[in-house]
Amino acid sequence: MSKRKMKNAHLPVGECIIQVQKIFRERLCHQQLPDRLEGVEAQHKHVLELLKRTAVHGESNSVLIVGPRGAGKTMLLKCVLRDLQEEKEVQQNLLQVHLNGLLQTDDRIALKEITRQLHLENVVGDKVFGSFAENLAFLLEALKKGDRSSSRPVLFVLDEFDLFAHHKNQTLLYNLFDISQSAQAPIAVVGLTCRLDVLELLEKRVKSRFSHRQIHLLSNPTFPQYLERVRTQLTLPDDFPDDGFAQDWNASVKTLCEDKSVEDVLQRHFNSSKDFRSMHMLLMLCLSRVSAAKPAIKPADLLEASRLCFADAVANMLHGLSILELCLIIAMKHLNDVYEGEPFNFQMVHNEFKKFLQRKSNSMYNFDPPVIMKAFEHLQQLELIRPVDSAAAKTQREYQLMRLMLDHSQIMEALQKYPQCPTDVKQWAMSAFG
Template sequence: MSKRKVKDAALPVGECITQVCIKQLLTFEGAQWVLQSKICLFRHLLELLKRTAVHGESNSVLIVGPRGAGKTMLLKCVLRDLLEETEAQKNLLQVHLNGLLQTDDRIALKEITRQLHLENVVGDKVFGSFAENLAFLLEALKKGDRSSSRPVLFVLDEFDLFAHHKNQTLLYNLFDVSQSAQAPIAVVGITCRLDVLELLEKRVKSRFSHRQIHLLSSLTSTQYLERVQTQLSLPDHFPDGQFAQDWNDSIKTLCRDKSVGEILQRHFNSSKDFRSLHMLLVRVTQNMVPHPKPTIKPIDVQEASRVCFADATANMLRGLSILELCLIIAMKHLNDVYEGEPFNLQMVHNEFKKFLQRKSNSMYNFERPVIMKAFEHLQELELIRPVDGSSAKTQREYRLMRLMLDHSQIVEALQKYPQCPTEVKQWGMSAFG
């Protein structure tokens, strides 16, 4: 192959590999995975939603399992098959809510109205309760003859977070409608909490059908490694066949590398979630050198893994001022001396003054208001937090606090802190203040 051909082929390889990663990921997590591993659950959920979409029967169900087990993909595959039915495609409406986004019932109701395209119908109307508003929305969905309402599928992702809404009004009304057959709706909750039913109020629980679909990840470390190799391999129909063969051979060699195997095993032990694996592989492809001949080396995997496992809190410490870092070190020594007991600003200030007296360096002499401001900034960053709510009544210097960092995070931050003064680093690394 000429240099020009290699150069032309090298240019789109990074993008191509990323696309292959996504395609292989979707293929594995999609229909193939569902049909082979979860066929019974797939059929059960499909039949359940078909009763609502085609026959107008209301239902409710929870899909429960750890992250990465395929809960969302199972639902996506079911909906894909369901919408192949002409009647379902024509009539079924979908509302997708997420507990991380719709943090209260008012926001959730506004999102329901938007997704059902009923903003103009609601207009400036004022409703006495959430139930009246929801009933009005469902009434507005009735067909032209006003005899029957269009079926609606409500998908509640992060279902457990909706249980923290005031009085669980949204859940109560959705389950109440599904039970009383006011309108054909199906409520599908997706959650990682195995104890999610214990979070529901008695009146909400009594209106839930108690159908649960449990998904568990049966993936082995060998299958995980095979999936990495499959995702990074180029397809047979790649334009340059010789390049694809050389690339795939290099990927097999990479996956047999001992250091790469240890990294992938660590990721597997940390999380079997394919989203985290996908994030790792995308970073790997970004790190590789595209010229003259693109290849992925073990060092690229190590660097990508380092970024993925980076401690966000330790990185935050690297952005603190020297004063704030000194206060953190003083708290660390107080934790060591008093075995994790709470401390206050006065105790931290006294510990800091001991350090200043030993060093007798004027560059670390700060006025008390400046120290107090730095202490409050650490609280805003949530690196320290009050022991309890009653501390608000206590004078600021004497409010009890806890350090939200462990010893290793502080040591790591000191080692990576840009141009950290030697005496501060020695103070932080020492066993005693």
Template sequence: MSKRKSREQHFTVGECVSQVQGILRKRFCHQQLPEKPLGLESQYKHLLELLRRTAVHGESNSVLIVGPRGAGKTMLLRLALRELLELSEVKKNVLQVHLSGLLQTDDRIALKEITRQLQLENVVGDRVFGSFAENLVFLLEALKKGDKSSSRPVFFILEEFDLFAHHKNQTLLYNLLDVSQSAQAPVAVVGLTCRLDVLELLEKRVKSRFSHRQIHLLNSLRFSQYQEAFCTELTLSDDFPDSKFSQEWNHNIKKLCEEKSVVEILQKHFNSSTDFRSLHSLLLLAVSRISVSNPSLKASDLLEASRMSSADSKGNILHGLSILELCLIIAMKHLNDIYEGEPFNFQMVHNEFKKFLQRKSHSIHNFEKPVVFKAFEHLLQLELIRPVDGGVCKVQREYQLMRLMLDHTQVMEALQRYPQCPTDVKQWAVSAFG
């Protein structure tokens, strides 16, 4: 105990910060699995039960895990495998084959990878398998040998499952699902995909061999759980080398979770996306701001990280516009307010701009109409405005109907950050009647 204390006293702030960043980055970059799948409890239970039936009872299964990117499909599967492999009889017995549609681009490559992962490469006894057909026959025979009690269960995990459906004749999918249906060898085929219509891609003979089990990841996460996950992800565990630093850090995180500004930031991110990938991106940016001079996380770090992670591409384009182009955007914003979002044309925008010049502006030069039209066309090229009819309608360019592709908030935020924006232009933007 005394040795531990003396060791703790030798840790500098720099060493502690370095260790904190290492631990948290490992968490946020998906190298470390969470304790439990938040918001996906029922799906986790279902998947675990299916895999357990194959691993323990020798029952063949096939299942698809369907959900958008970042929903936690791979995480869910890895958690289920982790819990299952904690059982010693399962760990010794189960074989796993991991394939990806992005890497195994045809059935021949996929079969070679299966053979490699099952350690059945090329030579068994004195036999050498050269061709695809021989290799396939051998592999299927190897899986089908023996009865349920003497065959080792095999999990086939197919990431990007929909890409395997594009392989010629879907030979690999057909044979895997055929083995899982034949029940001669205990096999679980688990496909992970983002496509809801994935079954429509399968041939009839493949579809007939699939169990039609699907696990949909529709995240039912509540904001309170999201907040709890935020605190948990940033909290250091008890085995951190410097207990004093760890206690101070955790106390600071607890206070941070209760701050109103932090709750507002989290609510904003939760409203736009409930997946943990976006939360981890936010936390990674925030954690990268801690240093020896700033050893604890502050609300300002999260605010800056939030600004960086939710940077608005269209809003950023506004910062590079000329004053004339910015004035045209403001004129369009006013037209949107006056006519409640109805489309406008160049002539209407030009009239609005001229009104501003006559009434309020002392800092903006009175541009000729062709120059203003050139600026209007530049906004069209930048896709900040777009034609209502897609540019098909044969009318004069000045009278072609357009829509502004920015909302009120984006325009106002960009104006606040615009370098050296004239005061009368800002006042015109916030005025109610243009």
């Protein structure tokens, strides 16, 4: 009874907003697992059955989950592992090793990580092994239970699987697939990759030991599905402590998703990326604008969040430059226009800047050459300009050939938004003669 009263209690708006932000941070940032996966039920069932056969019956398997970024490969596997752990026999039995091709960049590092995750550092000690295969076989042998000769099943998850194919001789992949095929120990190898041609990367001997099972996830939602996903992601759950607030919030979300301007913004995002993670970023930016004074998401919030998502990061960097640095960028722009994109050096930029100063009686732009050089080097640190080749480092600084990494439109857009940009600098940028 008390719980019912608590649920229907009217909390202060500020308290409700804190709860709202907590729920959505968990949902959107921590990629909270859904209770039930939609659209990939067949793939979920397939992977679950494969891993269950390894965990419960000691049958070795190998499989690749293939799909574009953001298609839900990792979420699918996490949901399978969550459902698998509900079985008591699996909880006590299955060991997991998670490797990532971006982190374990060679087989030696991978083997070290396998040893660490299986807690076998003390068992290995200072032993010296003749080969990688010998070392891996020793690790799996060490997992055998004391009461019977059967080894504990191990699940190897290889994220960014295609990067492991670039390791020397593909030793790790060869040995894992060899063990899974020869039933030396019960292991399951699950690879996650974006590469549709991943099998072409495998050596013949590795390919012959792989089961050739591939599960494809092709994320291709329609716009109405995308819109519905936005609505469900912003909807408060039934167990929200304040019923009245939750009903008002959910009604406002429904109205928001039916707004034409909102639909146009979401259509633009949908056209640029169907990846749900970029949608989550957009929604988090909207939620950051919600407060006790404004306890709902308005169309204007979504428009502003969209503007931030599509903002040009390089153009934004220009807003933080000093006037001197901005003048050097304009000088480079004029050199690019005159010499049709040919490389330039500091001396050329300095001369272009001096031509601008000579036309101005104003002394506010008079800087010493070392100060100008320092500003030029800062632009290089920001990677707004870069040397044409690495050999340039041997050339005297003033004569190193550089390229401008900005195009005309980025510079002009940044100038429009530059806080209190002097009129003569703007006019110089727009003039054709430099």
